Amino acid sequence: MPAGVVDDLAARLRRELGEAAVVTEEAARRTYECDGLAHYRATPALVVLPADAAQVQAVVRACGAAGVPWVARGSGTGLSGGALPVADGVLVVTSRMRRILEVDLANARALVEPGVVNLAISQAVSGAGWYYAPDPSSQLVCSIGGNVAENSGGAHCVKYGFTVHHVTGLEVCTPDGELVWLGSAKAAEAPGYDLAGVFIGSEGTLGIATKVAVRLLRRPEAVSTMLAAFRTVAEAGAATSAIIAAGLTPAAAEIMDALAIQAAERAVDCGYPPGAGAVLVVEVDGPAVEVAEEEAAVRALCVEAGAFEVRVAADAAERQAIWTGRKSAFAAVGRISPHYIVQDGVIPRTALAEVLAEIDRMAAAAGIRVANVFHAGDGNLHPLVLYDATVPGEHEAAEQVSGAILDLCVSTGGSITGEHGVGVDKAAKMPRMFSAEDLDTMQLVRCAFDPGGLANPGKVFPTPRLCGEVPGPRAAGDAAERAASAAGIAAW
Amino acid sequence: MVDVLAQLEAACGGGHARAAGPGDAVGGVPARWVAAPGSTAQVAAVLRAAAEAGLAVVPRGAGTKTGWGAPPSTVDVVLETGRLSGVAEHSPGDLVATVGAGTPLRALAAALVPAGQRLSLEVGSAEATVGGVLATGEAGPLRLRHGAGRDLLIGAELVRADGVVAHSGGRVVKNVAGYDVGKLLCGSYGTLAVLTSATFRLHPLPKARAWVGRAVRSPQELRELVGGVLAATVEPVAVEVDLPGDGGLSGTVVALLEGTPGGVAKRAAATQELLGPDAWVAPEPPPWWGRYPFAAGDAALKLVAQVDDLHAALYALRDAAGAGVPVRGSAGTGVVFAALPGTTEPARLSTILDSVRSVLAARGGSCVVLAAPPSLAGAVDLWGPVPGLSLMRRVKEQFDPDRRLSPGRFVGGI
Numbered sequence: 001m002p003a004g005v006v007d008d009l010a011a012r013l014r015r016e017l018g019e020a021a022v023v024t025e026e027a028a029r030r031t032y033e034c035d036g037l038a039h040y041r042a043t044p045a046l047v048v049l050p051a052d053a054a055q056v057q058a059v060v061r062a063c064g065a066a067g068v069p070w071v072a073r074g075s076g077t078g079l080s081g082g083a084l085p086v087a088d089g090v091l092v093v094t095s096r097m098r099r100i101l102e103v104d105l106a107n108a109r110a111l112v113e114p115g116v117v118n119l120a121i122s123q124a125v126s127g128a129g130w131y132y133a134p135d136p137s138s139q140l141v142c143s144i145g146g147n148v149a150e151n152s153g154g155a156h157c158v159k160y161g162f163t164v165h166h167v168t169g170l171e172v173c174t175p176d177g178e179l180v181w182l183g184s185a186k187a188a189e190a191p192g193y194d195l196a197g198v199f200i201g202s203e204g205t206l207g208i209a210t211k212v213a214v215r216l217l218r219r220p221e222a223v224s225t226m227l228a229a230f231r232t233v234a235e236a237g238a239a240t241s242a243i244i245a246a247g248l249t250p251a252a253a254e255i256m257d258a259l260a261i262q263a264a265e266r267a268v269d270c271g272y273p274p275g276a277g278a279v280l281v282v283e284v285d286g287p288a289v290e291v292a293e294e295e296a297a298v299r300a301l302c303v304e305a306g307a308f309e310v311r312v313a314a315d316a317a318e319r320q321a322i323w324t325g326r327k328s329a330f331a332a333v334g335r336i337s338p339h340y341i342v343q344d345g346v347i348p349r350t351a352l353a354e355v356l357a358e359i360d361r362m363a364a365a366a367g368i369r370v371a372n373v374f375h376a377g378d379g380n381l382h383p384l385v386l387y388d389a390t391v392p393g394e395h396e397a398a399e400q401v402s403g404a405i406l407d408l409c410v411s412t413g414g415s416i417t418g419e420h421g422v423g424v425d426k427a428a429k430m431p432r433m434f435s436a437e438d439l440d441t442m443q444l445v446r447c448a449f450d451p452g453g454l455a456n457p458g459k460v461f462p463t464p465r466l467c468g469e470v471p472g473p474r475a476a477g478d479a480a481e482r483a484a485s486a487a488g489i490a491a492w
Numbered sequence: 493m494v495d496v497l498a499q500l501e502a503a504c505g506g507g508h509a510r511a512a513g514p515g516d517a518v519g520g521v522p523a524r525w526v527a528a529p530g531s532t533a534q535v536a537a538v539l540r541a542a543a544e545a546g547l548a549v550v551p552r553g554a555g556t557k558t559g560w561g562a563p564p565s566t567v568d569v570v571l572e573t574g575r576l577s578g579v580a581e582h583s584p585g586d587l588v589a590t591v592g593a594g595t596p597l598r599a600l601a602a603a604l605v606p607a608g609q610r611l612s613l614e615v616g617s618a619e620a621t622v623g624g625v626l627a628t629g630e631a632g633p634l635r636l637r638h639g640a641g642r643d644l645l646i647g648a649e650l651v652r653a654d655g656v657v658a659h660s661g662g663r664v665v666k667n668v669a670g671y672d673v674g675k676l677l678c679g680s681y682g683t684l685a686v687l688t689s690a691t692f693r694l695h696p697l698p699k700a701r702a703w704v705g706r707a708v709r710s711p712q713e714l715r716e717l718v719g720g721v722l723a724a725t726v727e728p729v730a731v732e733v734d735l736p737g738d739g740g741l742s743g744t745v746v747a748l749l750e751g752t753p754g755g756v757a758k759r760a761a762a763t764q765e766l767l768g769p770d771a772w773v774a775p776e777p778p779p780w781w782g783r784y785p786f787a788a789g790d791a792a793l794k795l796v797a798q799v800d801d802l803h804a805a806l807y808a809l810r811d812a813a814g815a816g817v818p819v820r821g822s823a824g825t826g827v828v829f830a831a832l833p834g835t836t837e838p839a840r841l842s843t844i845l846d847s848v849r850s851v852l853a854a855r856g857g858s859c860v861v862l863a864a865p866p867s868l869a870g871a872v873d874l875w876g877p878v879p880g881l882s883l884m885r886r887v888k889e890q891f892d893p894d895r896r897l898s899p900g901r902f903v904g905g906i
Contacts, residue, residue, distance in 0.1 A: 153666060165639060165643055185856045187796045189640070190796075190858055190879060192879075192902075193676055195880055195883060200672075286727060286751075287725060348583060350585040414662070426669075435659070437656050441673055467890075
């Protein structure tokens, strides 16, 4: 973007939002050059920190008038480069929008601004015995706006679902600068298309959420957290399958393999049973009687599947200790490898043993190590591909294995991402999972919201669709017919 | 003049297209042809043929809700999904199933029973198909715990108005790749694309169920009882109300508990205590459970309120329509249905809608006329205010620029 355009835009935004809301110094802008996926970097031309919905609207309108692309960013914890700035564009950071606007327990709802940190919602209502269910591992820092963009899940989504099941409505600023409500703030639904359902998970390509209405849940009466130690990952996987087959719905079911356990032990000294080739963490929650029954059933199924030790957390501190190892796993692999790639893929749960064996085989063939941490309950794998960038060829080998794992996920009928999103990182992988027609159809939605393509360009889709372009059989319609139909639409 | 019937026959195979009869009308608008494609490719062929001939197409499942929505402006071809039927894939270990859009929900339920599983979607139109239930956004009592169809749908196959076949989502429950176009089709009344196949997440069948209910004398009492049950830790999967309309605003509130035999017994006792001395526990649902209060020919209303405000909507409805309006539905989610006589004058219906909507609108709720006799449906505002309508028009314009799919049946004349 030419310097004059940047200066004019900065001046306009300073007038409308105030001096402090606009960041122009290069060093300051550079702190925003990447999100949680640090190997993609771009310094935005401007960083803007709006204080409320009206200021977001002012930014989007100013960008629209100048024809400048923009990217929204919450806390910057995303792992797919979804908040990677556009070098010539504006980065809209929601971190000043941190107000919890309303808590309404009688209707089990809260209305929050997009910069509110995930955990802050539960903290605000926990005294009264309520909480907000989606709990991504980054919930201490990640923002609700980012959760909306990514349709975030978390360890407990196997039972409770994702962000899309817990956000009933939201106010968004569309790329043409309108503030629009999608869904309903407090009621179960609103008439018309389910635009909230498609906006959530659209990775910032359809607009910016400016207010988010979330559903609150009653804290369950009882929670039981168990840790079962197995000799092999296959046994831990079989135990998970047996739990599901028994008709139990655990709130969480997480597996770590030997390498991931080793890393966690070094990092946080979690004290998992020595000699374990895999641990399975299972949490059941709900009414006390059923939790007691399910705990006994899970324990028996684990033992039957070969568990040599099953621990049940006796209190909150012990529960915390079990979770600490699991939740620290990503960062912990830094203790056993100088570099690593965090992968995110999904397989049908029933393909677990076969897929893990294949990952082992691929890693061995490439001469690198892969640590496995995954949400076993829903087949969401997080292979951590370890490498040493100072060894020639290792980075490439790691990238190759990491990519091959995604292909493997797709070939089993799974997905290239269960929760980290497509972002910039996996846009090129989308055609592995979706046909050109599938991607074209998704982009019809994009064209409806953002015909100019200014919202987070270059993310999710490998190739942008020119809005207004007429694909396939539609091109058969002659010009006169199309003009007549356009006139009909204008006359609605 | 193109021989449309021959073209539709060519698209669907011999004997699967015919001239429409009086029973094929949609919202009182007569149809010209009926086509029953037997595969996704045949659906695409029908839509391409319709596009070439400039014909409007209205998809139909079992036809249980052809009177829902606004009367379409034109119905040339009724596209019947009945042959797109059956469970294509059921993976019990993954708790997912892929089914043809024309599969009756009941048939799907029966197919899942041997595996001890269910689709947690039980709706009021008993014969309805998967496609029809999704397209109209129907959801029954289990919505409180499991959400509506959009919350259970994890993958969709669809055919666009231009005949292009596309997919979204997949066959795994956890998946955030790409836009969730399937959700957009839920509740779209067949105005964006024709759904041909749906993949759902399933749940285990509960080992035990118990219904706990009691009489309610007023909406205010209903509010207190429902609030008490939802704030407790008894975790009902449904809380339903039935106000038959024959005794003022009194009726029955019933909560459904599901779980293990031991757990359900204990929670049923706890729920009974919450509801007070007159409450009862039953192993079977009451006869009205999950059924709509309206019948064919009625003006059928859907009231959507925030849970703690449902009473205000019920009082407003009574004040505007007088006593005797049957109301039934999910007090636990704030979504209830009401029946007004189909002979209600349009002006009177409008007055009733205005007053109920003004109470609901202030609280983010809505009141939609789901179905009404054609003369009435054409004369009143069926939907009320629709936030985001201009965006919705833009979505429609992208998916169906020539307005061939169910034209006029949806909000704002979409």
